[in-house]
Amino acid sequence: MSVKGKAPSRPTTLSEAWALRWPERHLLTICALAISLGFMMVLGSGYAEGQPFKVMDLAPFAIYGACLAVMHITLVAARFHGDQILLSSLAFLAGFGLLAQYRMGTLDLSDPTSASLYLFPGSIALMLAVCLALMRGRYERLKDGLWIWAGLSLLLVAALLALGQRYRGGVYGAGLITPTEFLKVTVVLFLASFVDRNAKPLANWGKGFPRPPLKALLPLGVFWAGLTALLLLQRDLGMFVILSVTLLVMLLVGTQRLGYMVLGGLAATAAGYLMLSLFSHGQRRIQAWLMPFEDPTGNSWQILQGLTGMYSGGLWGEGFGEGNPEYTPIAQSDFIYSVIGEELGFVGCTLIVIFFLIFFSRGLGIADQTRSNFGRLVCIGLTTVLATQTFLNLGGVTKFIPLTGITLPFISHGGSSLVTSFISLGLLLAISEGPAKTQGAGTRKKTATRPESGDTKQKRPASKKKPTAKAKAE
Amino acid sequence: MTLPLDPSLWSAVRLVLHVAFFLAVFFLLKELVGLRDLARLRNLPKPKGRFRVAFVLLTLLFGGLLIYQATWQLTGVYRPEFISFMQLHDRRGFNPAHRIQRGRILDRKGEALAYTRERNGQVERIYPDGPIFAPVVGYTQPRFGATGMEAVASVHLNGGEPTSLDDWGELGRQIVAGDKRPKGKDLVLTLDAELQRLAIERLGDNRGAVVLLSPQDGAVRVLASQPAYDPNHIDSALFLKRGPSAPLLNRATQGLYPPGSTFKIAVAAMAIEQGFQGTLDCPAEGFTTSSAYRRIRDHEYYSARQHGEVWRGYGRIGLAKAFSKSSNVFFAQLGAGYGHDTFYAMTDRMLLNRNITLHETPYGRFSLRTGELARIADSDKYGLAQLSIGQGRILVTPAYMALLAASVANQGIAVRPRLIDAASSAPLGRFMSAATARQLASMMRSVVTEGTARGINDPRLAISGKTGTAENPQGDPHSWFVGFAPAERPQLAVAVLVEQGGYGSAVAAPIARDLLIRAQEMGLIR
Structure with missing residues (x-):
């Protein structure tokens, strides 16, 4: 078996990188194809209703295609050798989100200065910037910023409290910006740094009867109390749940102590009771969840309208652009999933969930393969944040769990949420590249000469030629 | 500039696009899985499968969510209150709830005591004998709910209570075919x-x-x-x-x-x-x-x-x-x-x-x-x-x-x-x-x-x-x-x-x- 002609795992030349990233190119092409079909559906249903054709109608798809191309070329040019599946599954989800936003009319095309038009390319650019800045193991430096991340987190919430607007029992940022969204990154970075630095004392639960290491936990506890207080002051229950789950998972992964989960479970029960008795809008949501038909035109109106849309869609859906999602309040952000259910049916919903699961499996996979403790913790943290957010959103919309008012990552309308998700992705990609070259050289040689990977190598040269030819033809 | 798009033509094109979109996504999925090995991260240490349990848990969680979602989206007829809500409050003309062919209520000899008629895209319930059978049959009406057998046997009448293999087949067919006029089942009473x-x-x-x-x-x-x-x-x-x-x-x-x-x-x-x-x-x-x-x-x-x-x-x-x-x-x-x-x-x-x-x-x-x-x-x-x-x-x-x-x-x-x-x-x-x-x-x-x-x-x-x-x-x-x-x-x-x-x-x-x-x-x- 020859290793010649096969892309090395660490490309040094452009052509090697081009060859290495063939799967990504291939998958992104199919992605673009699928999304273009979706665009045709949305556009066509508009024309069928008598809308005039405008060249700008094609802009979203052009933007999407261009973004994919730029993203791929940038990664090849940077000789990036990180995960490709993660990026491809995300490209589909993000494209789908763009499609859904376009369909909901939240992408304003008539105004070239509209921020929403630049949000998607901007997010991709930001993701690439984060990835390139932190790849080759440079992400390790983030852990030195331990208290910077903590301060930044508290500052973000405090800023929102000071500047935000109160609306229906919650605090919202002005315009597109919800600063607290960025907590999903800063808090993860803080936790990863903290747990990485204090892994030993945190794992020491004493001999005999297990008790948590209170002394080691103290700084974390102080920070967390402050964060919780600020979050609850602005009634951001969803964010609080996401961050708390992340805290527990990261403590568990970082210390291998199941006791943190037990403690967390107890704390969650207590916090749940406390919050229900403190917040009236929390009680209303529980009521709407348990007894949706008690007050169908009031409290439960939104959730029932969402479910109605899904029931109308059935298994296959009414067709993209054919439904009436405008009957569901705030469909473009929190309830985007019910729009998917209405227009693409249960099958469409299942596909979205599968893509999310692939995305999460890659997040966990990268964590599994990352040797650096800090890198692994960041991976796990970011994946947990996104998985919890996805579950809270889908569960709320389908009435599986009470509604928390959380957006769906990559798909919902919401600038800060989208930007944050892409920054998380950039971080994950950077970590998937592994440590700096000098450190990894030994590992690479070992893997390259591993005999059991031979069968996969045999396949590769055959499958490689076709794609390169195809790529050149393009 | 307008695109000449005949609405009748569009419905066919729409169907083709719909199917093509799903096929493309399925193909993407297949390729994603197929290329998993090729796109493996060879630059990193071999996977140890440390988070396999976590992933299985995650899959179960989302699987449960999808199953629960299906009980609303696919078998909504099992939920009479939901159907009533939709008949009363939903303005989506394509919602099948507006055209459920609810089963008739019959006396022992097959005479209809209640049946469903479609008018102006909405179904309405007719009781030919007026008040005579009301104490047993009751009424079903989106705004005021239902009583009597109309309420008790509502799921059966809406077709959501499959008892035989044929019934299951019919329910499955209605779901798969996306039937816009789901058919319910008759209910035969002992009354004369x-x-x-x-x-x-x-x-x-x-x-x-x-x-x-x-x-x-x-x-x-x-x-x-x-x-x-x-x-x-x-x-x-x-x-x-x-x-x-x-x-x-x-x-x-x-x-x-x-x-x-x-x-x-x-x-x-x-x-x-x-x-x-x-x-x-x-x-x-x-x-x-x-x-x-x-x-x-x-x-x-x-x-x-x-x-x-x-x-x-x-x-x-x-x-x-x-x-x-x-x-x-x-x-x-x-x-x-x-x-x-x-x-x-x-x-x-x-x-x-x-x-x-x-x-x-x-x-x-x-x-x-x-x-x-x-x-x-x-x-x-x-x-x-x-x-x-x-x-x-x-x-x-x-x-x-x-x-x-x-x-x-x-x-x-x-x-x-x-x-x-x-x-x-x-x-x-x-x-x-x-x-x-x-x-x-x-x-x-x-x-x-x-x-x-x-x-x-x-x-x-x-x-x-x-x-x-x-x-x-x-x-x-x-x-x-x-x-x-x-x-x-x-x-x-x-x-x-x-x-x-x-x-x-x-x-x-x-x-x-x-x-x-x-x-x-x-x-x-x-």
């Missing part, structure tokens, strides 16, 4: 439309109830209540009407009335079970437990006095004669003599103070109340004497009295009444021994041949029964007739109640006779 109409006709303008059922299998043939409401026109005013003429009250199953003399059936059964053989003195001056209370007298005393005559009383009579003449004095003494414990043991065995379910689903139940009997103090002898003639602190429903008559007709065993033709019959309990039932049956026959109900003795059909004229605080006495036919091999049991109708023998008994004879003509009695 013709007899029920006759019952309502014979009740006329009176308030009252008629129940006719088969003693052996519990099939309810008539369950009429008057006045009722028209289920074709439900409005909020209907729910405000209260008081004695409340149209929403199902008098047959929920209306509580003093049973009067008809309750002597139960007391006679108790006495026979206790081995009563002798006679009791029944003087004209009546019976009381204490001089402080009004004397309980026989009807003959009052009617004689009305005509300025003097009645000398029955003297010493046995149970059979007292039963056929409906002697209050006799039964008051009889009941008071056996005491409270014996009395309450009997009423407990005969299921008073209960609810009996006729049909039940997770979405509701159709049940009948048996009656309301207060537990009076052991020292209250007079109260017990009153209870023994069906007055005082005892109230029963007409459906219960029909059940009591049916138990006599069925050798002492009461069978659970049922309204669904396909439901199997189940025994409810033994009200009395077979020997007691036989003796009681012959006593009830004598009531018609020589007793208070001799006015309805008809050569065409041997009817057995018991009349009742129940005093009540509202005014004129309620008129009762409870019985069965034919006397020798009973096939139908009946209870007729006419509110403030006067004498049982004069008002209720003829209605019962007419119904039973019509049933015989129709072949329900052979």
